[in-house]
Amino acid sequence: MTRSEETAWPADLSISSIPAIEAVDLTRRYQLEGVAVDALRGVSLRIDQGEFAAIVGPSGSGKSTLMHLLGCLDRPTSGVLRVNGVEMSGLSESRLAELRNRTIGFVFQSFHLLARTSALDNVALPLVYRGAGRAERRSRATAALEAVGLGHRMGHRPSQMSGGEQQRVAIARALVGEPKVLLADEPTGNLDTRNGAEVMAILDRLNSESGVAVVLVTHDQEIAAHARRQIHVRDGLIELDTATAQATGQATGQATEGAAEGGRPL
């Protein structure tokens, strides 16, 4: 990757050589009542365009902290993080918000839909912050809802929908802005098995159809198994990354980065 690409906006660049996310030696230290807690102690990883990866770990392992960093909701204490080629440390608060808006889509365990707001308006919300006009917001939100099979629920409010449907609305909202990375934090945690399976199927399909990279954050090995790559986090460190494990296991002498590309679904 060249310097000039780092500052360019993602919309112009769908070149697969730019990783969706690239983290180098990330640390995150919290001050809890005067005591320093190291939630992340040096994490390096690379998520390529269109990859489907799962960050797995027990609670307290630092996987949530890692997800917040990858989603640009938080800043690392040290280390370098590039999202779609943009180095985040130098960005102002509003540039960071813009980066989130354009390149990251979030799906949360508890859906985080605005109550008393229709599915369509919930889905269109990221476009509001992008300054898109009403007509554009409507048409894109409609398309996104149809993509998750909820074209018939556009006027419904969250309270009028099942949990599975709500999470699909949340997925539509995450995708409406055509992000590079979809970060899903325990997306099935509040759903029954059937709805959970359906949500996972949608994520799987969207990943292969639209080429958005999906990063699943979960403690559930079964859910994590949906991903083609598992990154195990424990005590603020990456314990095991199936992509690099494969590389070393194959012992073909390939560079780690090349091996990571091998993990891509393309």
Added chain:
Amino acid sequence: MRGREAFVMALEALRVNRLRSALTMLGVIIGVLAVVILVSVGTGAKDAVEKQISGLGTNIILVVPGQLTVGAAPTQSRLSLADAAYVRRVVGDPAKVTVSLQSGETVRVGRTEAFVTIVGTDQNLTNIFDRPLAKGRHLSETDVDTRRRVAVLGAEVAAKMFGDIDPIGRQVSIAGARFRVVGVYATVGQTFGLSRDQEVHVPVTTAQRMIGVDRINGLAVGASGPDEIQPLQEKVVAALAARYPGEKFSAVTQTQLLGTIGSVLGMLTGVLAAIAGISLLVGGVGVSNIMLVSVRERTREIGLRKALGARQRDVLAQFLIEAVLLTTIGGVIGIVLGVGGAVAIRSLTEVPASITWWSIALAFGVSAAVGVFFGVAPARRAARLDPVIALRAE
């Protein structure tokens, strides 16, 4: 985010919490209502007094002995008709000086009695004051020179003593002496709470004999134009001071009277507005309080909005607009109710409430400013929330 979206978002948030928004607005409504009504009552009172003063006539200088200050005891007058003649010479135009000697006396016609103000004056009164006649004639020079017992009745006195009967040429008894009515004044209304329609004018010479004095209460000088007032005022005071060394004489003009009373009433209006302003301030504190509650309640929503790409200023704008909408909607309702209240007061009571555009504009401006002032702290708190913490909030 576009401005329109922020506006729609804020309006939506207020709509969702209808009752709470209405109660919060109520504080602002009451404050603005109070400002509009109290200012209109204060302004109305000032207008009424100013109208009364200017209703006297134009370019009038009143000359009285002693120091003229609000609340000072009246000084025993030592002005006499000779002094009036002296002032006439000083002024140069005898017709532009008139005299006044007042006394409260009982007037009787048959069995009807009334206690009225007897004003001893002369033929020049109407050259200086606006005192139109309804019937008959004014006092004449001959009346004054020959101490005739003739009287010109104020409109109310005439109505009370004679009813529908034409009083001209009839007799009235004033303090036991018989007077013949030669004229009736048209209704002129009140000045400082005294009804000038309850006066009875008699020749000053007659009044002096009746009361048993040879003094007068004061002089009035008419200036020929607004520019003449001040030099004439100074001239008269200086001339009287030269005639009576060591004594004080005061000459006040209508403008000065208007200025003094206007500033007193203006101050009163200001105090009323300030008291009303305090309630508006309390309303503002209510807005601040509710906005803080709202920010706390919607912490997760704020976290989500930030995750989806809301910048600090988007969140700030959303909550600030919400606060300003609360106060400006409340302000508009308060203005409408206040104007309605002022109109009701004016039509149902004697209080002269006068609605002024500046008070309405001020009330609206202040309520918007209250929204900004009291909305900024909660909105900043919302804008600065850490999205990670906000998303986890219960």
